Amino acid sequence: MPKVSLTVNGKPVTVEVENRTLLVEMLREQLRLTGTHVGCDTSQCGACVVHVNGASVKSCTILAVQCEGAEVLTIEGLASPDGTLHPMQEAFREYHALQCGFCTPGMVMSAIDLVQRNPQGLSDREIREGLEGNLCRCTGYHNIVRAIAAAQVVMHGKAKELPRAAE
Amino acid sequence: MYDFAYHRPATVAEAVKLLAADPEAKVISGGMSLIPVLKQRLARPSALIDLGAIPDLVGIAVSATTVTIRGRTTHAAVAASAEVKRAIPALAELASHIGDPQVRNRGTIGGSIAHHDPTADYPAAVLALGATVHTSRRRIAADDFFTGLFATALEPDEIVTAVEFPIPEKAAYVKFPNPASRYAMVGVFVAKGPMGVRVAVTGAGAHGVFRHAAMEEALAKSWSPEALEGITTPAADLNNDIHASREYRAHLVGVMAKRAVAKAG
Ligand SMILES: Cc1cc2nc3c(=O)[nH]c(=O)nc-3n(C[C@H](O)[C@H](O)[C@H](O)COP(=O)(O)OP(=O)(O)OC[C@H]3O[C@@H](n4cnc5c(N)ncnc54)[C@H](O)[C@@H]3O)c2cc1C
Ligand code: FES
Ligand code: FES
Numbered sequence: 001m002p003k004v005s006l007t008v009n010g011k012p013v014t015v016e017v018e019n020r021t022l023l024v025e026m027l028r029e030q031l032r033l034t035g036t037h038v039g040c041d042t043s044q045c046g047a048c049v050v051h052v053n054g055a056s057v058k059s060c061t062i063l064a065v066q067c068e069g070a071e072v073l074t075i076e077g078l079a080s081p082d083g084t085l086h087p088m089q090e091a092f093r094e095y096h097a098l099q100c101g102f103c104t105p106g107m108v109m110s111a112i113d114l115v116q117r118n119p120q121g122l123s124d125r126e127i128r129e130g131l132e133g134n135l136c137r138c139t140g141y142h143n144i145v146r147a148i149a150a151a152q153v154v155m156h157g158k159a160k161e162l163p164r165a166a167e
Numbered sequence: 168m169y170d171f172a173y174h175r176p177a178t179v180a181e182a183v184k185l186l187a188a189d190p191e192a193k194v195i196s197g198g199m200s201l202i203p204v205l206k207q208r209l210a211r212p213s214a215l216i217d218l219g220a221i222p223d224l225v226g227i228a229v230s231a232t233t234v235t236i237r238g239r240t241t242h243a244a245v246a247a248s249a250e251v252k253r254a255i256p257a258l259a260e261l262a263s264h265i266g267d268p269q270v271r272n273r274g275t276i277g278g279s280i281a282h283h284d285p286t287a288d289y290p291a292a293v294l295a296l297g298a299t300v301h302t303s304r305r306r307i308a309a310d311d312f313f314t315g316l317f318a319t320a321l322e323p324d325e326i327v328t329a330v331e332f333p334i335p336e337k338a339a340y341v342k343f344p345n346p347a348s349r350y351a352m353v354g355v356f357v358a359k360g361p362m363g364v365r366v367a368v369t370g371a372g373a374h375g376v377f378r379h380a381a382m383e384e385a386l387a388k389s390w391s392p393e394a395l396e397g398i399t400t401p402a403a404d405l406n407n408d409i410h411a412s413r414e415y416r417a418h419l420v421g422v423m424a425k426r427a428v429a430k431a432g
Contacts, residue, residue, distance in 0.1 A: 133267025
Protein backbone atom coordinates (compact mmCIF):
# COMPACT_ATOMS: atom_id res chain seq x y z
CA MET A 1 0.00 0.00 0.00
CA PRO A 2 1.23 3.53 -0.72
CA LYS A 3 2.07 5.59 2.32
CA VAL A 4 1.68 9.32 2.74
CA SER A 5 3.46 11.40 5.37
CA LEU A 6 2.10 14.79 6.24
CA THR A 7 1.29 17.09 9.14
CA VAL A 8 -2.31 17.20 10.31
CA ASN A 9 -3.25 19.88 12.84
CA GLY A 10 0.40 20.24 13.80
CA LYS A 11 1.07 16.52 14.30
CA PRO A 12 3.21 14.52 11.87
CA VAL A 13 1.40 11.38 10.66
CA THR A 14 2.10 8.59 8.19
CA VAL A 15 -0.93 6.84 6.77
CA GLU A 16 -1.37 3.86 4.48
CA VAL A 17 -3.75 4.79 1.70
CA GLU A 18 -4.73 3.71 -1.79
CA ASN A 19 -3.69 6.01 -4.60
CA ARG A 20 -7.36 6.78 -5.15
CA THR A 21 -8.05 7.68 -1.50
CA LEU A 22 -9.33 11.25 -1.26
CA LEU A 23 -7.91 13.52 1.42
CA VAL A 24 -11.34 13.70 3.05
CA GLU A 25 -11.59 9.90 3.20
CA MET A 26 -8.20 9.65 4.86
CA LEU A 27 -9.10 12.37 7.37
CA ARG A 28 -12.49 10.92 8.28
CA GLU A 29 -12.03 7.18 7.98
CA GLN A 30 -8.40 6.68 8.92
CA LEU A 31 -7.57 9.59 11.20
CA ARG A 32 -11.16 9.71 12.56
CA LEU A 33 -11.29 13.47 12.12
CA THR A 34 -14.97 13.47 11.32
CA GLY A 35 -15.47 17.22 11.72
CA THR A 36 -14.75 17.58 7.99
CA HIS A 37 -17.98 16.70 6.18
CA VAL A 38 -18.96 15.41 2.75
CA GLY A 39 -22.09 17.01 1.37
CA CYS A 40 -21.94 16.27 -2.35
CA ASP A 41 -20.05 14.35 -4.98
CA THR A 42 -19.75 17.18 -7.47
CA SER A 43 -17.14 19.35 -5.72
CA GLN A 44 -19.69 22.11 -5.19
CA CYS A 45 -20.88 22.25 -1.57
CA GLY A 46 -17.73 23.10 0.39
CA ALA A 47 -18.66 21.06 3.50
CA CYS A 48 -15.25 19.37 3.12
CA VAL A 49 -13.04 22.49 3.05
CA VAL A 50 -9.72 22.22 4.92
CA HIS A 51 -6.46 24.13 4.57
CA VAL A 52 -3.54 22.56 2.71
CA ASN A 53 -0.34 24.57 3.09
CA GLY A 54 -2.41 27.55 4.20
CA ALA A 55 -4.89 27.60 1.30
CA SER A 56 -8.52 26.49 1.57
CA VAL A 57 -9.25 23.50 -0.65
CA LYS A 58 -12.03 20.99 -1.11
CA SER A 59 -10.67 17.86 0.54
CA CYS A 60 -13.07 15.77 -1.57
CA THR A 61 -11.25 16.89 -4.73
CA ILE A 62 -7.63 16.20 -3.84
CA LEU A 63 -5.95 12.84 -3.41
CA ALA A 64 -4.33 11.95 -0.11
CA VAL A 65 -1.11 11.07 -1.99
CA GLN A 66 -1.03 14.60 -3.42
CA CYS A 67 -0.61 15.85 0.16
CA GLU A 68 2.78 14.22 0.72
CA GLY A 69 4.77 16.61 2.93
CA ALA A 70 1.87 19.04 3.24
CA GLU A 71 0.52 20.84 6.30
CA VAL A 72 -3.18 20.14 6.65
CA LEU A 73 -5.41 22.06 9.03
CA THR A 74 -8.94 20.86 9.80
CA ILE A 75 -11.73 22.23 11.97
CA GLU A 76 -10.41 20.08 14.84
CA GLY A 77 -7.12 21.99 14.78
CA LEU A 78 -8.54 25.47 15.31
CA ALA A 79 -9.32 25.68 19.03
CA SER A 80 -6.46 25.98 21.54
CA PRO A 81 -5.64 22.89 23.60
CA ASP A 82 -7.40 24.49 26.59
CA GLY A 83 -10.60 24.62 24.57
CA THR A 84 -10.55 28.34 23.73
CA LEU A 85 -12.29 28.68 20.39
CA HIS A 86 -10.73 30.36 17.35
CA PRO A 87 -12.28 33.85 16.89
CA MET A 88 -14.13 32.56 13.80
CA GLN A 89 -15.66 29.68 15.76
CA GLU A 90 -16.55 32.04 18.59
CA ALA A 91 -18.20 34.40 16.10
CA PHE A 92 -20.26 31.60 14.54
CA ARG A 93 -21.54 30.79 18.03
CA GLU A 94 -22.17 34.38 19.07
CA TYR A 95 -23.98 35.28 15.83
CA HIS A 96 -25.99 32.10 15.58
CA ALA A 97 -24.40 31.36 12.21
CA LEU A 98 -25.46 27.73 12.15
CA GLN A 99 -28.59 25.70 12.41
CA CYS A 100 -28.04 22.00 11.61
CA GLY A 101 -24.27 22.59 11.52
CA PHE A 102 -23.55 20.38 8.55
CA CYS A 103 -21.96 23.09 6.41
CA THR A 104 -20.29 24.78 9.39
CA PRO A 105 -16.82 23.18 9.44
CA GLY A 106 -16.34 24.04 5.76
CA MET A 107 -17.79 27.52 6.21
CA VAL A 108 -15.43 28.24 9.09
CA MET A 109 -12.36 26.98 7.21
CA SER A 110 -13.26 28.96 4.06
CA ALA A 111 -14.03 32.04 6.13
CA ILE A 112 -10.65 31.95 7.91
CA ASP A 113 -8.78 31.72 4.59
CA LEU A 114 -10.91 34.53 3.16
CA VAL A 115 -10.21 36.84 6.10
CA GLN A 116 -6.50 36.01 6.17
CA ARG A 117 -6.15 36.87 2.48
CA ASN A 118 -7.85 40.22 2.92
CA PRO A 119 -6.08 42.19 5.65
CA GLN A 120 -7.70 45.37 4.31
CA GLY A 121 -11.07 44.07 5.56
CA LEU A 122 -14.09 42.80 3.66
CA SER A 123 -17.49 44.31 2.96
CA ASP A 124 -20.59 42.13 3.43
CA ARG A 125 -20.80 41.80 -0.35
CA GLU A 126 -17.20 40.62 -0.59
CA ILE A 127 -17.83 38.11 2.18
CA ARG A 128 -20.81 36.73 0.26
CA GLU A 129 -18.71 36.44 -2.91
CA GLY A 130 -15.95 34.75 -0.93
CA LEU A 131 -18.42 32.07 0.17
CA GLU A 132 -19.34 31.06 -3.37
CA GLY A 133 -17.83 27.63 -2.79
CA ASN A 134 -19.87 26.90 0.35
CA LEU A 135 -23.53 25.98 0.35
CA CYS A 136 -25.77 26.22 3.42
CA ARG A 137 -29.24 24.77 3.23
CA CYS A 138 -30.45 26.18 6.57
CA THR A 139 -29.41 29.67 7.49
CA GLY A 140 -29.93 31.84 4.43
CA TYR A 141 -26.30 32.97 4.97
CA HIS A 142 -27.27 36.19 6.76
CA ASN A 143 -25.84 35.31 10.15
CA ILE A 144 -22.83 33.61 8.59
CA VAL A 145 -21.95 36.91 6.91
CA ARG A 146 -22.46 38.81 10.17
CA ALA A 147 -20.24 36.34 12.04
CA ILE A 148 -17.41 36.66 9.52
CA ALA A 149 -17.68 40.46 9.52
CA ALA A 150 -17.33 40.40 13.30
CA ALA A 151 -14.53 37.83 13.37
CA GLN A 152 -12.34 39.75 10.91
CA VAL A 153 -12.14 42.66 13.36
CA VAL A 154 -10.62 40.37 16.00
CA MET A 155 -8.47 38.40 13.55
CA HIS A 156 -6.89 41.61 12.20
CA GLY A 157 -6.17 42.77 15.76
CA LYS A 158 -8.52 45.76 15.45
CA ALA A 159 -10.38 44.68 18.60
CA LYS A 160 -9.51 42.35 21.47
CA GLU A 161 -13.06 41.16 22.05
CA LEU A 162 -15.56 39.94 19.53
CA PRO A 163 -18.24 42.58 18.97
CA ARG A 164 -21.33 41.13 20.66
CA ALA A 165 -24.43 40.37 18.63
CA ALA A 166 -27.38 42.61 19.46
CA GLU A 167 -29.83 41.01 21.90
CA MET B 168 -13.19 5.89 -8.25
CA TYR B 169 -11.18 3.10 -9.88
CA ASP B 170 -7.66 2.79 -8.57
CA PHE B 171 -4.60 3.80 -10.59
CA ALA B 172 -0.83 4.03 -10.26
CA TYR B 173 0.48 7.41 -9.11
CA HIS B 174 3.68 9.19 -10.11
CA ARG B 175 5.08 12.46 -8.89
CA PRO B 176 7.91 13.44 -11.25
CA ALA B 177 10.18 16.41 -10.51
CA THR B 178 10.72 17.57 -14.11
CA VAL B 179 8.68 18.00 -17.29
CA ALA B 180 11.02 15.64 -19.14
CA GLU B 181 10.39 12.89 -16.60
CA ALA B 182 6.63 13.47 -16.79
CA VAL B 183 6.69 13.22 -20.60
CA LYS B 184 8.68 10.00 -20.39
CA LEU B 185 6.14 8.45 -18.02
CA LEU B 186 3.29 9.56 -20.30
CA ALA B 187 4.94 8.21 -23.42
CA ALA B 188 5.55 4.85 -21.75
CA ASP B 189 1.87 4.33 -20.89
CA PRO B 190 -0.85 5.31 -23.37
CA GLU B 191 -3.53 4.93 -20.65
CA ALA B 192 -1.81 7.32 -18.23
CA LYS B 193 -3.08 10.84 -17.64
CA VAL B 194 -1.61 14.01 -16.25
CA ILE B 195 -3.15 15.54 -13.13
CA SER B 196 -2.62 19.23 -12.42
CA GLY B 197 -5.16 20.96 -10.14
CA GLY B 198 -7.51 17.99 -10.34
CA MET B 199 -10.55 20.29 -10.39
CA SER B 200 -11.87 18.77 -13.60
CA LEU B 201 -10.19 15.38 -13.53
CA ILE B 202 -11.05 14.24 -10.00
CA PRO B 203 -14.81 14.90 -10.43
CA VAL B 204 -14.62 12.85 -13.67
CA LEU B 205 -12.80 10.01 -11.89
CA LYS B 206 -15.27 10.08 -9.00
CA GLN B 207 -18.08 9.45 -11.44
CA ARG B 208 -16.08 6.65 -13.06
CA LEU B 209 -16.30 8.41 -16.40
CA ALA B 210 -12.61 7.75 -17.01
CA ARG B 211 -10.29 4.95 -16.04
CA PRO B 212 -6.65 6.01 -16.42
CA SER B 213 -4.04 3.37 -15.58
CA ALA B 214 -1.84 5.97 -13.93
CA LEU B 215 -1.91 9.60 -12.85
CA ILE B 216 1.17 11.68 -13.40
CA ASP B 217 1.04 14.55 -10.94
CA LEU B 218 2.57 17.84 -12.11
CA GLY B 219 2.37 19.11 -8.52
CA ALA B 220 6.05 18.63 -7.70
CA ILE B 221 7.49 20.34 -10.81
CA PRO B 222 8.61 23.81 -9.72
CA ASP B 223 9.40 24.85 -13.32
CA LEU B 224 5.72 24.80 -14.18
CA VAL B 225 4.70 27.60 -11.82
CA GLY B 226 5.09 31.33 -12.32
CA ILE B 227 4.17 34.45 -14.23
CA ALA B 228 6.53 36.55 -16.36
CA VAL B 229 5.57 39.91 -17.87
CA SER B 230 7.63 41.65 -20.60
CA ALA B 231 6.89 44.87 -22.48
CA THR B 232 4.76 42.98 -24.98
CA THR B 233 3.70 39.67 -23.41
CA VAL B 234 2.37 37.95 -20.32
CA THR B 235 3.54 34.36 -19.95
CA ILE B 236 1.82 32.12 -17.43
CA ARG B 237 3.35 28.72 -16.72
CA GLY B 238 1.09 25.71 -17.01
CA ARG B 239 0.54 24.82 -13.38
CA THR B 240 -0.07 28.38 -12.17
CA THR B 241 -3.36 28.49 -10.27
CA HIS B 242 -6.33 30.67 -11.12
CA ALA B 243 -5.89 32.30 -7.67
CA ALA B 244 -2.30 33.27 -8.46
CA VAL B 245 -3.29 34.84 -11.80
CA ALA B 246 -6.22 36.68 -10.19
CA ALA B 247 -3.96 38.07 -7.44
CA SER B 248 -0.99 38.98 -9.66
CA ALA B 249 -0.31 42.72 -9.62
CA GLU B 250 1.66 42.35 -12.87
CA VAL B 251 -1.16 40.61 -14.73
CA LYS B 252 -3.62 43.18 -13.38
CA ARG B 253 -1.45 45.92 -14.81
CA ALA B 254 -0.65 44.31 -18.19
CA ILE B 255 -3.93 42.51 -19.03
CA PRO B 256 -6.51 43.36 -16.37
CA ALA B 257 -9.19 41.41 -18.26
CA LEU B 258 -7.18 38.22 -17.79
CA ALA B 259 -6.78 38.67 -14.02
CA GLU B 260 -10.46 39.45 -13.77
CA LEU B 261 -11.42 36.38 -15.78
CA ALA B 262 -9.34 34.21 -13.44
CA SER B 263 -10.96 35.82 -10.39
CA HIS B 264 -14.42 34.63 -11.51
CA ILE B 265 -13.59 30.99 -12.25
CA GLY B 266 -15.66 28.74 -9.99
CA ASP B 267 -15.14 29.60 -6.33
CA PRO B 268 -12.11 30.41 -4.13
CA GLN B 269 -11.33 26.74 -3.41
CA VAL B 270 -11.47 25.83 -7.11
CA ARG B 271 -9.18 28.78 -7.86
CA ASN B 272 -6.70 27.69 -5.17
CA ARG B 273 -6.15 24.37 -6.99
CA GLY B 274 -7.24 24.72 -10.64
CA THR B 275 -4.60 25.69 -13.20
CA ILE B 276 -4.43 27.36 -16.60
CA GLY B 277 -2.77 24.37 -18.26
CA GLY B 278 -5.47 22.02 -16.99
CA SER B 279 -8.23 24.37 -18.03
CA ILE B 280 -7.13 24.72 -21.64
CA ALA B 281 -6.05 21.06 -22.01
CA HIS B 282 -9.48 19.97 -20.80
CA HIS B 283 -11.32 22.40 -23.15
CA ASP B 284 -14.62 22.16 -21.33
CA PRO B 285 -17.05 24.02 -23.64
CA THR B 286 -18.10 26.21 -20.70
CA ALA B 287 -14.63 27.05 -19.36
CA ASP B 288 -13.42 30.64 -19.21
CA TYR B 289 -9.70 30.56 -20.11
CA PRO B 290 -10.18 29.21 -23.65
CA ALA B 291 -11.98 32.47 -24.53
CA ALA B 292 -8.98 34.53 -23.38
CA VAL B 293 -6.47 32.30 -25.17
CA LEU B 294 -8.38 32.53 -28.46
CA ALA B 295 -9.35 36.22 -28.30
CA LEU B 296 -5.88 37.40 -27.31
CA GLY B 297 -4.27 35.20 -29.96
CA ALA B 298 -2.06 33.52 -27.36
CA THR B 299 0.60 30.93 -28.07
CA VAL B 300 0.46 27.66 -26.15
CA HIS B 301 3.92 26.36 -25.19
CA THR B 302 4.15 22.62 -24.77
CA SER B 303 6.78 20.08 -23.90
CA ARG B 304 7.59 19.74 -27.61
CA ARG B 305 6.42 22.81 -29.60
CA ARG B 306 4.42 26.04 -29.74
CA ILE B 307 0.81 26.01 -30.87
CA ALA B 308 -1.12 29.08 -32.02
CA ALA B 309 -4.47 29.56 -30.27
CA ASP B 310 -6.29 29.24 -33.60
CA ASP B 311 -4.90 25.70 -33.99
CA PHE B 312 -5.15 24.61 -30.36
CA PHE B 313 -8.87 24.07 -29.67
CA THR B 314 -10.10 21.40 -32.08
CA GLY B 315 -13.51 20.44 -30.69
CA LEU B 316 -15.53 19.57 -27.62
CA PHE B 317 -13.08 18.48 -24.88
CA ALA B 318 -10.52 18.18 -27.70
CA THR B 319 -7.26 20.00 -28.43
CA ALA B 320 -4.24 19.67 -30.72
CA LEU B 321 -2.23 18.13 -27.84
CA GLU B 322 -0.72 14.71 -28.46
CA PRO B 323 -1.33 12.12 -25.70
CA ASP B 324 2.22 12.57 -24.37
CA GLU B 325 2.35 16.36 -24.66
CA ILE B 326 2.20 18.72 -21.67
CA VAL B 327 1.19 22.38 -21.65
CA THR B 328 4.13 24.18 -20.08
CA ALA B 329 2.99 27.80 -20.51
CA VAL B 330 0.63 30.16 -22.26
CA GLU B 331 2.05 33.34 -23.77
CA PHE B 332 -0.42 36.21 -24.22
CA PRO B 333 0.41 39.28 -26.35
CA ILE B 334 -0.54 42.40 -24.38
CA PRO B 335 -3.57 43.98 -26.08
CA GLU B 336 -4.46 47.63 -26.42
CA LYS B 337 -7.96 46.93 -25.10
CA ALA B 338 -9.64 43.79 -23.83
CA ALA B 339 -12.54 42.68 -21.69
CA TYR B 340 -14.39 39.52 -20.76
CA VAL B 341 -18.02 39.31 -19.70
CA LYS B 342 -19.75 36.09 -18.79
CA PHE B 343 -23.26 35.10 -17.89
CA PRO B 344 -22.44 32.55 -15.20
CA ASN B 345 -24.51 29.50 -14.51
CA PRO B 346 -25.83 30.48 -11.08
CA ALA B 347 -25.00 27.09 -9.54
CA SER B 348 -21.60 26.16 -10.99
CA ARG B 349 -20.30 29.60 -12.12
CA TYR B 350 -19.24 28.07 -15.43
CA ALA B 351 -20.06 30.27 -18.42
CA MET B 352 -23.52 29.80 -19.93
CA VAL B 353 -22.09 32.29 -22.40
CA GLY B 354 -18.85 34.23 -22.07
CA VAL B 355 -17.43 36.66 -24.62
CA PHE B 356 -13.85 37.92 -24.66
CA VAL B 357 -13.12 40.88 -26.95
CA ALA B 358 -9.64 42.18 -27.72
CA LYS B 359 -7.93 44.73 -29.92
CA GLY B 360 -4.18 44.63 -30.24
CA PRO B 361 -1.21 43.20 -32.08
CA MET B 362 -3.30 40.24 -33.18
CA GLY B 363 -6.01 42.49 -34.65
CA VAL B 364 -9.58 42.65 -33.43
CA ARG B 365 -10.73 39.31 -32.09
CA VAL B 366 -13.91 38.08 -30.45
CA ALA B 367 -14.03 34.64 -28.80
CA VAL B 368 -17.16 33.01 -27.44
CA THR B 369 -17.21 30.27 -24.79
CA GLY B 370 -20.09 28.44 -23.12
CA ALA B 371 -22.25 28.62 -26.22
CA GLY B 372 -20.61 26.56 -28.95
CA ALA B 373 -21.49 22.89 -29.37
CA HIS B 374 -17.86 22.33 -30.47
CA GLY B 375 -16.29 24.46 -27.76
CA VAL B 376 -14.83 27.94 -27.95
CA PHE B 377 -15.10 29.80 -31.29
CA ARG B 378 -14.30 33.14 -32.96
CA HIS B 379 -17.15 35.34 -34.08
CA ALA B 380 -16.14 36.54 -37.58
CA ALA B 381 -19.09 38.89 -38.15
CA MET B 382 -18.46 40.68 -34.87
CA GLU B 383 -14.73 40.94 -35.52
CA GLU B 384 -15.37 42.55 -38.89
CA ALA B 385 -17.82 45.05 -37.43
CA LEU B 386 -15.55 45.97 -34.52
CA ALA B 387 -12.52 46.34 -36.80
CA LYS B 388 -14.48 49.06 -38.64
CA SER B 389 -15.74 50.72 -35.50
CA TRP B 390 -14.85 49.66 -31.96
CA SER B 391 -18.12 50.37 -30.17
CA PRO B 392 -21.05 48.42 -28.73
CA GLU B 393 -23.29 50.05 -31.36
CA ALA B 394 -21.23 48.47 -34.12
CA LEU B 395 -22.59 45.09 -32.96
CA GLU B 396 -26.20 46.19 -33.38
CA GLY B 397 -28.09 43.79 -35.63
CA ILE B 398 -25.35 41.15 -35.75
CA THR B 399 -26.88 37.78 -34.99
CA THR B 400 -25.37 34.42 -34.06
CA PRO B 401 -26.75 31.37 -35.85
CA ALA B 402 -28.30 29.12 -33.17
CA ALA B 403 -27.87 25.85 -35.05
CA ASP B 404 -24.34 25.18 -33.76
CA LEU B 405 -24.97 26.24 -30.16
CA ASN B 406 -25.49 24.22 -26.99
CA ASN B 407 -29.00 23.35 -25.98
CA ASP B 408 -29.44 22.03 -22.44
CA ILE B 409 -31.44 22.37 -19.24
CA HIS B 410 -29.65 25.61 -18.44
CA ALA B 411 -30.49 27.46 -21.65
CA SER B 412 -31.89 26.83 -25.11
CA ARG B 413 -29.69 27.46 -28.14
CA GLU B 414 -31.83 30.44 -29.13
CA TYR B 415 -31.36 32.01 -25.69
CA ARG B 416 -27.62 31.40 -25.89
CA ALA B 417 -27.52 33.02 -29.35
CA HIS B 418 -29.21 36.07 -27.83
CA LEU B 419 -26.81 36.11 -24.86
CA VAL B 420 -23.79 36.11 -27.18
CA GLY B 421 -24.93 39.48 -28.57
CA VAL B 422 -25.64 40.92 -25.13
CA MET B 423 -22.36 39.73 -23.58
CA ALA B 424 -20.36 40.97 -26.59
CA LYS B 425 -21.82 44.46 -26.36
CA ARG B 426 -21.16 44.59 -22.63
CA ALA B 427 -17.60 43.40 -23.18
CA VAL B 428 -16.87 46.11 -25.77
CA ALA B 429 -18.38 48.74 -23.48
CA LYS B 430 -16.24 47.47 -20.60
CA ALA B 431 -13.06 47.44 -22.69
CA GLY B 432 -13.71 51.13 -23.46
C1 LIG C 1 -17.24 23.48 -8.58
C2 LIG C 1 -16.39 23.82 -9.78
C3 LIG C 1 -16.66 24.99 -10.48
C4 LIG C 1 -15.90 25.34 -11.59
N1 LIG C 1 -16.20 26.50 -12.24
C5 LIG C 1 -15.48 26.85 -13.33
C6 LIG C 1 -15.75 28.08 -14.03
O1 LIG C 1 -16.62 28.87 -13.66
N2 LIG C 1 -15.00 28.35 -15.12
C7 LIG C 1 -14.01 27.53 -15.56
O2 LIG C 1 -13.37 27.84 -16.54
N3 LIG C 1 -13.71 26.40 -14.91
C8 LIG C 1 -14.41 26.03 -13.81
N4 LIG C 1 -14.10 24.87 -13.16
C9 LIG C 1 -12.98 24.02 -13.67
C10 LIG C 1 -11.65 24.50 -13.16
O3 LIG C 1 -11.31 25.74 -13.72
C11 LIG C 1 -10.51 23.52 -13.44
O4 LIG C 1 -9.49 23.95 -12.62
C12 LIG C 1 -9.94 23.45 -14.82
O5 LIG C 1 -10.93 23.21 -15.76
C13 LIG C 1 -8.97 22.28 -14.95
O6 LIG C 1 -7.73 22.61 -14.43
P1 LIG C 1 -6.98 21.64 -13.42
O7 LIG C 1 -5.64 22.22 -13.22
O8 LIG C 1 -7.80 21.43 -12.24
O9 LIG C 1 -6.84 20.33 -14.33
P2 LIG C 1 -7.04 18.79 -13.99
O10 LIG C 1 -8.40 18.54 -13.46
O11 LIG C 1 -5.90 18.30 -13.19
O12 LIG C 1 -6.91 18.19 -15.46
C14 LIG C 1 -7.91 18.39 -16.45
C15 LIG C 1 -7.48 17.69 -17.75
O13 LIG C 1 -6.37 18.35 -18.35
C16 LIG C 1 -5.23 17.48 -18.42
N5 LIG C 1 -4.08 18.32 -18.05
C17 LIG C 1 -3.95 19.00 -16.87
N6 LIG C 1 -2.84 19.77 -16.91
C18 LIG C 1 -2.25 19.56 -18.12
C19 LIG C 1 -1.08 20.07 -18.73
N7 LIG C 1 -0.29 20.97 -18.14
N8 LIG C 1 -0.78 19.62 -19.99
C20 LIG C 1 -1.58 18.72 -20.61
N9 LIG C 1 -2.71 18.21 -20.07
C21 LIG C 1 -3.04 18.62 -18.84
C22 LIG C 1 -5.52 16.33 -17.49
O14 LIG C 1 -4.91 15.15 -17.93
C23 LIG C 1 -7.04 16.25 -17.55
O15 LIG C 1 -7.43 15.52 -18.68
C24 LIG C 1 -14.83 24.49 -12.03
C25 LIG C 1 -14.54 23.33 -11.32
C26 LIG C 1 -15.31 22.98 -10.21
C27 LIG C 1 -14.99 21.73 -9.46
S1 FES D 1 -18.07 17.37 -0.32
FE1 FES D 1 -19.12 18.86 -1.47
S2 FES D 1 -17.46 20.06 -2.20
FE2 FES D 1 -16.44 18.51 -1.13
S1 FES E 1 -26.43 25.12 9.01
FE1 FES E 1 -27.44 23.48 8.06
S2 FES E 1 -26.48 23.46 6.12
FE2 FES E 1 -25.70 25.22 6.97
